[in-house]
Amino acid sequence: MSSADLIRRHLNAFNSGDVDALMADLHPDATWVTGDHEVPPGTLREFFATAMAGLTPHLELHRIIDGAGVVAAELTETWTHDGQHRQAALVAIFDLRDGRIARAKIYREGSADA
Template sequence: MTPTDATAVVHAHVRAFNDRDLHALMAGFTDDAVWVTGTTTVSGRAELTALFAEAMRGLLPTLQIHHLITGGDRAACEMTETLTYHGERRTCPITAFYRLRDGRIASAKVYREGSADVV
């Protein structure tokens, strides 16, 4: 995978996330993808779909990419996430590290400043 391909994969992921297009978002993951954020680890299409569907409904999150570094099948991204938690709009600096396979996300680990848990 070329750096341009990895860049395109991450940008497509963020675009689908911001558009709240669950179908397009899930198309960007391998069937056995693993997602780790805070104390939550989910794996497989069904768990990922449930995680993102709930976040899109409850938190109304959006992402803004600030820096993206890619190399082969890896990508590291510094972003800002804006979300609603208990009726309050919050902006959180986050970083995400992606491992890609066959042009899709195979795993991701997300860190939110202080903690990846929204509390």
């Protein structure tokens, strides 16, 4: 599987709300940073499950730049919070190790606040 295919599979798992499949793509010691917030070690499953249940997010992929061990993805995220539909452009940089995502850094246009 190519690095780009791994990221596409990861995004599909995110969009379908499949936390188990999402976690399967993450290295056991993966780190996740969105904006200025780094998800504490060992809490990624809870982080994603809570976001999926409360915000119903969806990611639309526009393009992937595959640097083999590092992949950049340009996306649009849409979600609903307190009955309001929201949207933001974002770029995600994924560092890969052993065929899995070892680190993700998410750069979001505007505020990452729900």
